[in-house]
Amino acid sequence: MIKLKTSLQILLLCTITFSSAWLQATIRLVAEIGQSAEDFPAGFVYWGLDNPVIGSAGHIAFSGAADVSVRATENHTHAVWSGLPGHLKVITRENDVLANAPQGLLFRSAVESSLIVNSSGNVAFMARFKGNHVNSQNERGLLAHVNGATFLVMQLDQPAPGLPAGTVIQTIRDFVFTNGGILILAEASGPSFLGQGLWFWNFNTLEFIPSPIPGCNYSNISGLGLNHNGEAVFISLLSNEAGTLCHPHRGIFKWHNGLTHVIVTDGDPVPGMPQTVFTLGLFPLKSTITDQGEIIFTTTLMDTTSSELRNSTWLAHSDGRLDLLVMDGETLSGDPNPGNVLYNSDIFSNIESTDGGLSIVRVARTANHSTAIAFGNPRALLPYTNIQEASISQLSVVTQLGHQPPGFDSTWFVGALSGEVAINKAGQFAFSSIIANTLDIVGSQRAAIWRGAENMAIELAASTGMTLFANGTVRTLGGILGLNRHVNSLKRGGSTVGGSATQFSDRGEIVFAGSMENNNLGGIFLVTDGKREKRIFELAEQLFPELFSPANPYTQNAEGFWYRHYPTTNSYIGIREDDVFVLGDAFGPDILRFDTIDNTLQFLEAVAQPDTGNEGS
Numbered sequence: 001m002i003k004l005k006t007s008l009q010i011l012l013l014c015t016i017t018f019s020s021a022w023l024q025a026t027i028r029l030v031a032e033i034g035q036s037a038e039d040f041p042a043g044f045v046y047w048g049l050d051n052p053v054i055g056s057a058g059h060i061a062f063s064g065a066a067d068v069s070v071r072a073t074e075n076h077t078h079a080v081w082s083g084l085p086g087h088l089k090v091i092t093r094e095n096d097v098l099a100n101a102p103q104g105l106l107f108r109s110a111v112e113s114s115l116i117v118n119s120s121g122n123v124a125f126m127a128r129f130k131g132n133h134v135n136s137q138n139e140r141g142l143l144a145h146v147n148g149a150t151f152l153v154m155q156l157d158q159p160a161p162g163l164p165a166g167t168v169i170q171t172i173r174d175f176v177f178t179n180g181g182i183l184i185l186a187e188a189s190g191p192s193f194l195g196q197g198l199w200f201w202n203f204n205t206l207e208f209i210p211s212p213i214p215g216c217n218y219s220n221i222s223g224l225g226l227n228h229n230g231e232a233v234f235i236s237l238l239s240n241e242a243g244t245l246c247h248p249h250r251g252i253f254k255w256h257n258g259l260t261h262v263i264v265t266d267g268d269p270v271p272g273m274p275q276t277v278f279t280l281g282l283f284p285l286k287s288t289i290t291d292q293g294e295i296i297f298t299t300t301l302m303d304t305t306s307s308e309l310r311n312s313t314w315l316a317h318s319d320g321r322l323d324l325l326v327m328d329g330e331t332l333s334g335d336p337n338p339g340n341v342l343y344n345s346d347i348f349s350n351i352e353s354t355d356g357g358l359s360i361v362r363v364a365r366t367a368n369h370s371t372a373i374a375f376g377n378p379r380a381l382l383p384y385t386n387i388q389e390a391s392i393s394q395l396s397v398v399t400q401l402g403h404q405p406p407g408f409d410s411t412w413f414v415g416a417l418s419g420e421v422a423i424n425k426a427g428q429f430a431f432s433s434i435i436a437n438t439l440d441i442v443g444s445q446r447a448a449i450w451r452g453a454e455n456m457a458i459e460l461a462a463s464t465g466m467t468l469f470a471n472g473t474v475r476t477l478g479g480i481l482g483l484n485r486h487v488n489s490l491k492r493g494g495s496t497v498g499g500s501a502t503q504f505s506d507r508g509e510i511v512f513a514g515s516m517e518n519n520n521l522g523g524i525f526l527v528t529d530g531k532r533e534k535r536i537f538e539l540a541e542q543l544f545p546e547l548f549s550p551a552n553p554y555t556q557n558a559e560g561f562w563y564r565h566y567p568t569t570n571s572y573i574g575i576r577e578d579d580v581f582v583l584g585d586a587f588g589p590d591i592l593r594f595d596t597i598d599n600t601l602q603f604l605e606a607v608a609q610p611d612t613g614n615e616g617s
Contacts, residue, residue: 025451025530026562026575027462027477029470030060030085030511032523037066038081039090044068047076050110051481051513052524055117056425056496056506059084061091062524063110063125070521078109082123082145085509085526091123091145095130098143101152104131111140116177116501119228122146124153124177142172144182146203153182153201160188160197162208167193173221176499180230183499185221196221198234200255211238212253212260216246223252223287223297226499231256233263233289235280235297250280252287252297252316263295263316271322272382275304283347288498293318296353301327301387310387311347315357315378323378325357329390332363332372332397340367341390350419352429352494358454360398360429362419371417372400373431375452396456398431405448406458407554411438415445420483422494422504427454430461430504432483447480449510449527461510461527468525469560469577477525478517483510532597533575537564539604540573547571547586 030052031037037044044066052062061082067075079093096107111126118124124144141155160167167190174185182201188194196219198209209232211217216238223235232255238246248265255261266280279300287297295316300309312327328342343366350362357378364371376395384390399405403414416434423429430451437444446465452458466477484494484503496506503511510527533555541551549568556563561581563574571584574591580600583591594600 025459025461025508025528026533026577027466027468028085028526028528028577029468029475030088030524030526031062031064031081032470032516032519033521034070034519035471035523037079038088040066040077040079044075044077045070047072049513049522049524050112050115052503052511053115053117053501054503054505054509054511055121056119056502057121058505058507058509059117059121060088060511060524060526061115061117061123061125063112063115065109078107080110080115080123080125080145082117082121084121092127092143092150096150099149099151101155102133104133105129105152105155106131107143107150108139113501116175116499118178118499119496119506120179122177122179124175124182126172129155140172142175142182142184144177144201144203154184154186154199154206160186160190160193160208161199161206162210163188163197164190164192166190174224176224176226178226178499179228180226180499183224183226183232183234185224185234195219198232198255200230200232202230207258209255209260211246212262213238213246215240217241220250220282223285224499225288225295225497227289227291227293227497229256229291229293231289231293233287233295233297235285235287237282250282252280252285252295252299254289254293254295264297264299264314264322270301273301273384273386276387277302277304279309284349285347286349286351288353288495288500290353290355290497292355294355294357296325296357296359298347298349298351300347303387308387310390311344313348313351313359313361315353323357323380324382324384325353325359325376325378326361326363326374326393326395327384327387327390329387330393331391332365332374332395332400333392334397335365337367340365340370342393350421352421352423354423354425354427354495354497358423358427360421360423360431361395362417362421362431370401371419373398373417373421375429375456398429398452398456398458399433399450405433405435405460406450407460408435412436412444413438415441418482420494422484422502422510424496424502424504424506424508426506426508428452428504428508430483430510432480435463449480449483449512451508451510451527459530462512462514462525466557467560474560476517477514478519479515481513483512532601533562536575536580536597536600536604537573539601539608541566543604543607547584548573 037046047065047067049064063080065078077094079090081088082091108128108130114126127143138157142153171187184199200207218236220237225233251265252263268278270276279302285298310328313325315323353359360375374395415436418432420432448463449461451461508529541548548566561574561576574581580594
């Protein structure tokens with residue numbers, strides 16, 4: 001056992017080294033290269049691991065490989081793992097036979113960064129195949145693991161459903177996946193067709209989505225979104241076989257059960273802004289759809305008198321009303337420089353949205369292109385009659401370059417904002433940054449992931465330099481690869497609505513790829529929602545103030561512990577992995593294990609709410 005004096009020295013030393021920050025959650029190691037591979041025979045270890053994703057209900061998924069040792073090749077086996085934390089299983093492994101597939105077609109490996117998990121824990125992903133009839137033209141396709149079976153949804157060089165005979169799938173460009181099905185963007189070619197198409201898989205059949213205008217075809221498709229009801233949204237150009245533009249020639253479309261509706265088209269007037277129109281052009285626009293049928297989309301506005309352009313983001317309600325979320329030319333609240341207006345040439349590409357249009361967005365401004373993270377809802381009323389009237393944005397500033405990070409002292413500052421942002425249906429948001437200390441700008445730099453809520457309370461979720469307890473050893477987090485890496489060439493993912501990939505669940509959990517110090521092989525980590533840990537601290541402070549005072553101090557991290565120090569009573573509560581510990585004069589000279597997290601919560605809640613059923617007997 002560790003003696004009290006030594007314990008305090010370790011904790012205080014690590015705290016000074018790391019710098020205290022406001023923490024609530026803990027970090028768990030999910031998988032690490034060289035660690036025993038889940039659901040493989042004894043002796044197999046993870047050989048390679050790809051970027052993980054998480055579903056809205058907390059199901060994790062990642063691809064990789066396993067073998068008897070790292071870099072071994074004799075038993076090298078690719079696989080996809082999925083499940084709730086602590087209950088991971090292999091859902092597809094190399095040489096597996098696929099449902100709905102031609103005889104002899106076998107799974108070889110998952111395509112990197114292609115996995116999406118829906119709210120039921122089902123997983124869709126791009127895959128490579130092997131088998132007797134597999135060649136360079138048909139070696140890839142789209143798979144979906146649903147209700148215990150892995151289905152072939154679409155394969156390259158195979159007939160394109162709904163298109164003329166002889167037309168085959170050439171490339172799968174994008175897809176989104178929810179409990180409603182899969183919306184797929186692919187390129188196809190044949191004797192009488194060459195171009196892009198959209199298909200919808202309803203878990204049984206693959207349906208081609210035709211253009212609403214006879215003789216016209218979709219092209220330059222982007223902004224795929226799909227909700228749990230099977231309603232889809234996308235942005236597309238419309239042209240005929242001769243290349244002549246149709247009317248409308250460019251629009252944002254909503255499709256459901258075989259019917260297509262136009263939401264906005266190029267040149268449509270902006271409601272409430274005379275002489276201003278929507279300009280969709282051929283820009284890399286984004287769109288998504290919520291389960292209530294709301295559509296959030298990016299677009300450019302044009303003043304028809306001056307031809308001036310302003311980029312913007314809007315919410316389209318299911319009844320057709322349009323609300324403005326953000327527009328270039330606006331200023332952020334509290335900015336001391338009135339001329340430092342929003343200017344986003346990427347048309348707000350780093351934005352993620354959820355129900356009601358609530359969004360988190362990285363914005364750029366004209367003054368030295370300074371960036372900030374902003375958060376909020378669309379405007380209920382449009383205050384402008386033209387784009388030149390842009391004034392103060394209704395969005396709240398979460399953080400910006402140069403700001404002091406929450407929980408750190410004044411020598412620390414935000415050095416970079418990568419644009420990696422995420423949001424969930426609970427109204428929580430997350431973002432990545434680089435933070436540094438002015439006393440040692442180069443040596444102090446840390447990658448960090450932050451989590452916040454609608455009340456703008458922000459906490460540090462993960463940072464390089466944090467310690468965690470994994471496989472019986474105290475380890476230090478040495479690298480964080482990102483909060484939402486590129487899903488494909490068309491978009492990032494970061495919301496639990498719309499069917500894209502995300503690393504942020506509706507429960508507030510965050511999954512990310514990274515590495516430990518002194519081990520660059522890589523691993524997968526989970527930031528818990530922090531609710532159990534927070535409840536333990538709060539109940540202990542409330543019920544036993546004579547032991548744990550003052551209440552609500554910073555939560556800190558050292559030696560794998562997430563702990564609180566109570567200076568008045570000279571005591572500590574620490575949580576490491578699944579166990580709760582106490583330390584202090586009242587508990588003896590050693591760190592004392594109290595019980596598991598679950599048992600500690602049960603004890604504290606019983607004390608807080610004693611059984612009164614026998615009163616008066």
